[in-house]
Amino acid sequence: MSAHSSVMIPNYRIRPFKPEDLEAVERINRVFLPENYPSYFFMENYRRFPRSFFVAEDEGGNVVGYVMCRVESHYTKSETLILGHILSIAVSKDHRRKGIGEALMLKAEEGLLSYNCDAVYLEVRVSNEPAIRLYEKLGYKKLGIIPFYYADGEDAFLMYKILREGLDDSLIYQALGNRVIR
Numbered sequence: 268m269s270a271h272s273s274v275m276i277p278n279y280r281i282r283p284f285k286p287e288d289l290e291a292v293e294r295i296n297r298v299f300l301p302e303n304y305p306s307y308f309f310m311e312n313y314r315r316f317p318r319s320f321f322v323a324e325d326e327g328g329n330v331v332g333y334v335m336c337r338v339e340s341h342y343t344k345s346e347t348l349i350l351g352h353i354l355s356i357a358v359s360k361d362h363r364r365k366g367i368g369e370a371l372m373l374k375a376e377e378g379l380l381s382y383n384c385d386a387v388y389l390e391v392r393v394s395n396e397p398a399i400r401l402y403e404k405l406g407y408k409k410l411g412i413i414p415f416y417y418a419d420g421e422d423a424f425l426m427y428k429i430l431r432e433g434l435d436d437s438l439i440y441q442a443l444g445n446r447v448i449r
């Protein structure tokens with residue numbers, strides 16, 4: 268399974284994150300997501316995994332969305348899996364339903380493939396219909412629920428997508444199953 272690199276969205280451009288984008292990315296994160304991070308967290312993920320951190324900009328060069336990822340090792344009985352972790356994605360409200368979220372996700376997957384990721388996973392609030400629909404559209408499956416994952420007590424779905432052809436779903440369960448109930 269491969270990610271598609273040729274996603275074109277009229278009037279927008281998806282490009283790699285640059286340190287100058289930090290303020291804009293943090294603003295979008297604070298306004299549109301309850302899960303906020305200190306600046307060093309964004310910069311650390313950029314420093315370690317620059318090929319899977321993207322922003323979307325409009326024609327005026329304004330940053331209107333981002334996706335930030337990390338690469339992790341997870342263990343199964345037979346092998347170590349390299350898993351991409353989508354840490355955070357958001358698109359400014361005025362720019363939604365134009366394909367930006369989907370394009371950011373596909374670019375992130377492409378970047379994660381360049382780090383040899385076997386699969387990609389993420390956590391999402393069980394009430395976050397738009398995001399869950401987006402992930403399902405892109406082929407993500409629910410591994411299970413992480414109870415009380417968020418600070419306000421809401422549960423998360425742990426969702427994943429296999430990137431390496433032939434990788435069995437059961438290996439993802441071996442790697443991440445201890446975090447979820449089914």
Ligand SMILES: CC(=O)SCCNC(=O)CCNC(=O)[C@H](O)C(C)(C)COP(=O)(O)OP(=O)(O)OC[C@H]1O[C@@H](n2cnc3c(N)ncnc32)[C@H](O)[C@@H]1OP(=O)(O)O
Pocket residue numbers: 299300353354355356357358359362363364365366367368369370389390391392395396397398400401402404
């Ligand atoms: C790992 C995490 O970060 S989990 C948290 C995810 N982030 C957030 O919840 C932040 C607030 N939400 C957002 O920023 C946006 O709503 C996002 C990122 C979830 C989606 O971004 P958008 O640019 O609007 O998505 P995009 O236009 O690419 O939509 C792609 C598909 O997602 C689904 N989708 C997106 N929004 C919706 C919605 N409101 N209702 C139903 N389906 C939706 C649809 O299947 C859509 O395809 P379609 O337009 O062909 O029907």
